[in-house]
Amino acid sequence: MVMRLFCCLLLISAMPLWAMTQLQASVDKNPVLAGEFFMLTISADDTIKNDQPDTSALLKDFVVGPMSVSTRTNIVNGSISKQTNWSVKLMTREAGDYTIPSFNVAGISSQPIALKVAERSKETEQNNDIFIKSSMSSDSLFVQEAGVYTVKLYLAKELLDGNLTAPSMPDAQLSQIGKQQEEYELVDGKRYLVITREYLVQPQKSGIYTIDAPVFQGRIRQNYRQLEVSAMGDSTMIEIKPIPSDYQGAWLPSELVNLDEQWQPDSDTVEVGTPITRTLTLTVLGVTKEQLPDIELAEVQGIRSYPDEKENNHLVRDGRVISQQTASYALLPQTPGTYTLPEVSVPWYNTKIKRISYATLPARTIIVTPSSLTNATAPVPVQAQRVNEQSQAEQPVRTVQIHNTPLWLIITCAIGYLLWLITLVLWWRNKGTPSSDKSPDTKVQGDSTATSLARLQTHAKNANLSAFHHELNCYAKLLTQQSSNAIDALTQQINDEQLTQQVAKLRAALYSSHDDTVELALILKVLAANKNKKRTSQHATLKGLY
Structure with missing residues (x-):
């Protein structure tokens, strides 16, 4: 036990202790050009999973891209080394000397980096295959007044991939308008692909502000090679003016406001x-x-108003934002009279002449008349009713002439009807003759079967098997109309299991030495039941015919 514990302690002591001991920061370019992206890499000599460097201090001087992290493990001659790298792209807009601060991970800090940023030469910018132009619709705006910021990216080489950042401005809302547009343009005899984006700028505070132009970074193809390129536009200064202190109402700064109306029907009398x-x-x-x-709209006594849902839209045309609101109202006059709808006024601030203006619709007078449907359904006066009755009484009486049926037609119909009756009587007499002929045979047959059945009962009482069998054969011949094997035909016709068994026992008792007991009464019972059943079936058939 002691040896095992000693071996475990020896193995644990022999294992390397992996703990981060060093944190380094480096850049892939130094110096760099203004507007040029470069890579900052922070490396730790261990695997770090739950911690990462804080790069928020870089936002003061640099444009900071997204951070990526990677880990790797190396084994060389039995020696194991681990490393974790954090990479982030940086860019600064202004030339000068900068310091990348130190970073701290798991209690270990890196050394700061001195970075030199050089100014881009104008000649290089003009001859570059990629450059950015930006412009603002106006160099001054009022608070909450909308302006349009336009960015154009010029590309003279084949673009493989790239990223164009959005412009930025403090204390303002910037949003892209629609989708970007692509077209080709010639600049100094050189063909460029121009990508245009428009942004809506809405300042929220007054003062002097700078709109930072977008920055492009990507890869182009040149002579079968892939080159990384970048471009940066010029910053734009803009003045934001405050809301005048004497303005009252909802703040609406604009150069032009128009209020219009349409009526349906377009008439002053309804x-x-x-x-x-x-x-x-x-x-x-x-x-x-x-x-x-x-x-x-103000309410008018005597006219009900039902507003519909309002519709607001805006668009950009020639670098200007144009907004429009459409509101519909259904007016329903209730009583006749003359009504005056008051004027509609919308206050707004004219940014050209620097004063308050009003968009106004003048008052309108409409005349409401009684409904014509009421007059159309009014009751007719009594005098008019009397005139109508008198005119109806004076109308001449029309004579209706009744035409009599000719005598020859009546005689012809009577003769035809008489001939039809004679034919019907003769047919009935011919039909009755065969029926009377068949009736005696049927009656004789019924009497014969009844007599034969009575004889069978007598032989059964006397227990005379031979006489019973003989009479049963006669009875079967009467029912089946067969001269031979009549008893077998009768049993098949009746199809009763008890009858078949008792007939077999009767034959066995007559023609064999077996002393089987034959129930003659059971045979009679089955025959009587079959006779009654057959009679009931005949009555039902006749009843259906008549």
Whole structure:
């Protein structure tokens, strides 16, 4: 036991103690150009699973890409080494001297890195195969006024893959409008593929701001080689003006606001109960659809108003944001009279003349008349009823002439009917003659079977088997109309198991030495039941015929 414990301790002491002892940070380029991406790699000499470097300090001076992590294990001559690498792409927009700070993982820190960023030469930018141009629809906006920022990426080489970042601006909302557009353009005799993106800019605070241009990084094909390239646009300065202190109401900054309406039917005179559709259209330049105010109509006594669901939309045309709201109202006059619908006014701030303006619809007067359906269904006056009755009384009486049936037609029909009756009587007499001929035979046959059955009963009482068998054969001949094997035919016709057994016993008692007991009464019972059954069947058949 002691030896086993000693061996285990020896093996444990012989195993290497894998624990991180070193953390290093390095870059693949130094110096780098402004707007050029480079790779920062942080390496640890161990496998790290639940910890990673914090790169949030880099956001102050660099554009930071996503981080990737990888681990590997090397075994050389029995020596095992492990390593964990964190990689992240960085880029800075301005030239100068920068310091990449130290990082800490599992209590171990790396050394900071001094980085030099050089300015891009203008000649290089002009002759480059990839460059970015950006522009703003206006160099000044009011708070919450919408502007359009346009980015164009020019590519003169075949693009394999790439990534174009989005622009950024503090205290503002930037969102891409629609999908990017691709077209070809000639610049100084050189053919470029131009990728255009438009962004909606909505500043939330006043002041002087800078819109950081997007940055492109990708790979192109040049002379059967793949080259990594990058490009960066120029930053744009913009002034954001505050909301005027004397402005009242919902803030709506714009260069142009228009309010229009349509009526259906387009008439100032309508009847009671006739629905009127009033459609208001508000068009505003320089704001988004979410900024459009709701238009409310004042209630008018005597006219009911039923609003429909409002529809808001916006689009970009010639670098300007155009928003539109469509609101429909169903007006239903209740009582006759003259009504004045008050004017509709929407306040807005004119960014051109720097003052408050109003988009207005003038008041409108409509005349509501009684419904024509009421007059159409009014009761007829008494005097008119008397005139109608008098005119009906003075109408001439029409004479209706009745035509009599000719005498020759009546005589012809009577003769035909008489001939039909004579034919029917003769047919009935001919039909009755065969029936009377058949009746005696049927009666004689019935009497014969009854007599034969009575004889069978007498022979059964006397227990005379020979006489009973002889009379049974006669009875079978009467029923089956067969001269030979009549008893067998009768048993097959009746198809009764007891009858078949007793007939077999009767024959055995007559023609063999076996002393079997024959139940003659049972044979009579089966024959009588068959006779009654046959009679009932005949009555049912005759009843069905008549």
